[in-house]
Amino acid sequence: xxxxxxxxxxxxxxxxxxxxxxxxxxxxxxxxxxxxxxxxxxxxxxxxxxxxxxxxxxxxxxxxxxxxxxxxxxxxxxxxxxxxxxxxxxxxxxxxxxxxxxxxxxxxxxxxxxxxxxxxxxxxxxxxxxxxxxxxxxxxxxxxxxxxxxxxxxxxxxxxxxxxxxxxxxxxxxxxxxxxxxxxxxxxxxxxxxxxxxxxxxxxxxxxxxxxxxxxxxxxxxxxxxxxxxxxxxxxxxxxxxxxxxxxxxxxxxxxxxxxxx
Numbered sequence: 001x002x003x004x005x006x007x008x009x010x011x012x013x014x015x016x017x018x019x020x021x022x023x024x025x026x027x028x029x030x031x032x033x034x035x036x037x038x039x040x041x042x043x044x045x046x047x048x049x050x051x052x053x054x055x056x057x058x059x060x061x062x063x064x065x066x067x068x069x070x071x072x073x074x075x076x077x078x079x080x081x082x083x084x085x086x087x088x089x090x091x092x093x094x095x096x097x098x099x100x101x102x103x104x105x106x107x108x109x110x111x112x113x114x115x116x117x118x119x120x121x122x123x124x125x126x127x128x129x130x131x132x133x134x135x136x137x138x139x140x141x142x143x144x145x146x147x148x149x150x151x152x153x154x155x156x157x158x159x160x161x162x163x164x165x166x167x168x169x170x171x172x173x174x175x176x177x178x179x180x181x182x183x184x185x186x187x188x189x190x191x192x193x194x195x196x197x198x199x200x201x202x203x204x205x206x207x208x209x210x211x212x213x214x215x216x217x218x219x220x221x222x223x224x225x226x227x228x229x230x231x232x233x234x235x236x237x238x239x240x241x242x243x244x245x246x247x248x249x250x251x252x253x254x255x256x257x258x259x260x261x262x
Contacts, residue, residue: 008090045186059118155200
C-alpha cells in the first residue's frame with residue numbers, strides 16, 4: 001500500500017473482516033488480473049456502466065475498481081467497506097469512501113444507487129442471503145448489480161483459506177443464489193479459462209504455507225514480465241461462455257414485482 005492516507009467517513013465502526021490485508025498490498029491497477037476482471041465487466045455490462053448515474057462498490061477495499069470505473073467513465077464511485085486499513089489507502093480521488101456495514105441499512109442510503117459493484121466479496125460472506133438482502137436495500141428500482149466471484153471448487157486451495165474464502169462458485173450456483181434473492185440474471189460468464197492451469201499449480205505451491213506466504217505466492221506475479229505475459233494470455237479468451245474458468249461474473253437486476261424485506 002502507498003503512504004498516502006485517504007479521509008474516511010465513518011458511518012459504522014471498523015470491524016474485522018474475512019479478508020487478508022496482504023491482498024490489498026498486491027492488488028494494483030497494473031496487475032493483470034485486476035485489469036482483466038474490469039475488462040470482462042465492460043464486455044458483459046459496458047452499456048450499464050456507461051449509463052449509470054449513481055454507482056457504489058460494496059467491499060471496495062483499496063479502491064482499485066472505483067479508480068478503474070472513474071478512469072473509464074469519468075464518474076465518481078462511492079466505496080463501502082469495513083476494513084479500515086484498506087480504506088485508508090483507497091486510491092479513488094473522487095468517490096466517497098465510507099466505513100459502513102450494509103446491515104445497518106441507513107435511511108439516507110436507501111434506494112440511492114442505480115448500479116452496485118460486488119467484486120470478489122460474496123465468497124467472503126458466510127450468509128449470502130442476509131448480505132444480499134441488506135445490499136439490495138441500497139439499490140434503486142431498476143438498478144443493476146454486477147457480481148464477480150472465484151470459480152471452481154476444485155481449485156480451492158490454501159490461498160483461498162488465507163484469503164478468507166468460504167467457497168468458490170459454479171455458474172449454476174451463483175445463478176441459484178441471485179435468483180432466490182429476487183434478482184434476475186441478465187448476463188453471466190465464466191472467465192479466466194486460460195488461467196486454470198496456473199491455479200492448479202497454485203494449489204500445489206501454496207499447500208502448507210503460512211497465510212502471508214500463500215497470499216504472496218497465490219496472487220503476486222514473481223516478475224513484471226510474468227505479469228505482462230499472463231495479461232496477454234488472459235486476453236485470448238472470448239466472453240461470455242459457460243465452459244469453465246477461474247472466476248464467474250454475473251449481471252443482475254431486481255426482479256419485477258419483487259418485495260424486499262424492510
